[in-house]
Structure formats: structure tokens, C-alpha cells
Amino acid sequence: VNGKIEIPVVVNVLYRTTAENISNTQIQSQIDVLNKDFNALNSDYNNVPALFAGVKANIGISFVLDQVIRKSTTKTSWGTNDAMKKTAQGGIAPTSPTTKLNMWSCTIGGGILGYAQFPGGASSTDGVVIDPKYFGLSGSANAPFNLGRTATHEVGHWMNLRHIWGDATCGSDLVSDTPTHNTANYGVPAYPHYSTCSGTPVEMTMNYMDYVDDAAMYMFSTGQKNRIAAIFTSGGARASFAQ
Ligand code: ARG
Ligand code: ZN
Ligand code: CA
Secondary structure, eight states, X not given: OOSOEEEEEEEEEEESSTTTSOOHHHHHHHHHHHHHHTTTOOTTGGGSOGGGTTTEEOOOEEEEEEEEEEEEOOOSOOTTSSGGGOGGGXXXXXXXXXXXXXXXXXXXXXXXXXXXXXXXXXXXXXXXXXXXXXXXXXXXXXXXXXXXXXXXXXXXXXXXXXXXTTTSTTOOOSOTTSOOOSSOOOSOOOSSOBOOSTTOOBOOTTBTTSOOOGGGOOBEEHHHHHHHHHHHSTTSTTGGGOO
């Protein structure tokens, strides 16, 4: 481990329509967003309220586009059962998944923007899936999810982060510096939004691991950074990416 983690990204594009065959420009715009959001270089980072200024964090991991693989399909939607990752089901198998982050761009359906595999799963299905309507900044990206933050959120999961509300009413995300949220937040919440969970904290609705609009999410926390760092250290589930 040389101290700086740079993750090669393979983008697997499955397309039926021209809009689904997203351009290299749109793909690079997504890589650029990941590099900003994971290095506290996003222009809205300074919108983090003073209440959370002490815990906002620069994750310090960068991404580089390794290759784009394209395949045409007759499927109109792929669902969330990993079919897009399997050649036998018309998909594209991941490339070097123990050393490269594989992203699939394909229409998912069912109102799903994207989904991710947590660390520790099978390498044959490892990576993140993003619908082309929410991929990157230009081309087919659709407001209010057109700032590339679906991938920021999904890569957060891929790096072991949980939803900030812990997928339960007043649940835990296993991170101590993020407040307890009642549930997922949507849209652009007014600040401050108080939780009714124990201690009635102000919710960190601007965290990437909530469900708000792309324009309303712009920070990770120090606790989330530590949780991410742990999986890239020796013995961690993603140590093979930190060589
Ligand atoms: N897995 C979530 C979904 O499909 C992603 C939410 C991403 N949120 C965002 N603002 N881009 O609904
Ligand atoms: Zn999620
Ligand atoms: Ca927490």
C-alpha cells in the first residue's frame, strides 16, 4: 500500500436505444464527479452547515477511467438480480473485479436509480449499477438526479457505507458522528430538519448516504471516512484495490 488509493474504473455499457449508449464524455463526467465528491473538491462542499463543519471529511480516494466496454441488447430493463453482470444472460462479466471497480450503465426499471454490492460478496457480481438516466452530468442524465451523485452514493455502499437512517426507523448506520435519522429524506430538505429519534438531533440530510436530490447531498463524515479506510487496509475486504 503506497498510501494513496487510486481506483481504476471499468464502465460496462448495455444499450438498446441511442440514449442508453452513453457517450465517453458522459462517462468521463461521472468519473470527474466521483473525484470531486471523494476528495472534498465538490463546489457545494462549503454549503455544509457549521453544525457539521467539524465532521465533514475528505475521503481521499481517486478514480481513473480504465476502459469502456459496450454491448447492444434487446432488453428494455435489467432489474436488480445482477443479470447485467452475466454473459449467459446477455450482460457483460466484470473485468478484473478484485483490482478494478466495475460500473454497469443499463436501464434498471422499477424507479431504481442504481444499486451496489457491499464489500465481501462474490467478485463475479462486484461493482455498482447506475441507470443511464442518472449517470454523469450530460447527455441522458435526468434532473433532479443529474449531478452524478447516484454513483457517489452507490460507490459509498461499495466502500461499505450504510444508508444514514440505517434502513430502519431511527436505525444505525454504524457510524457514530452521523446523527440518527428517522428515515430516508427526499427532495431538498429545509435546514435544520430535526429528527424525533433519541436526542432529537438535527439530521445530516446533506450526506451522500441519504436519499435527497443530487443538489441536496454534498458531504461524507469523518466516521464514514474511517469506515471506508478500514476495508482498504491489510485484511480488509477491499485491500486488493490499495496495492
Ligand atoms: N439506490 C438509490 C435508489 O435507487 C440511489 C439513490 C441516489 N440518490 C441520489 N440523489 N442520486 O433510489
Ligand atoms: Zn443506497
Ligand atoms: Ca450514525
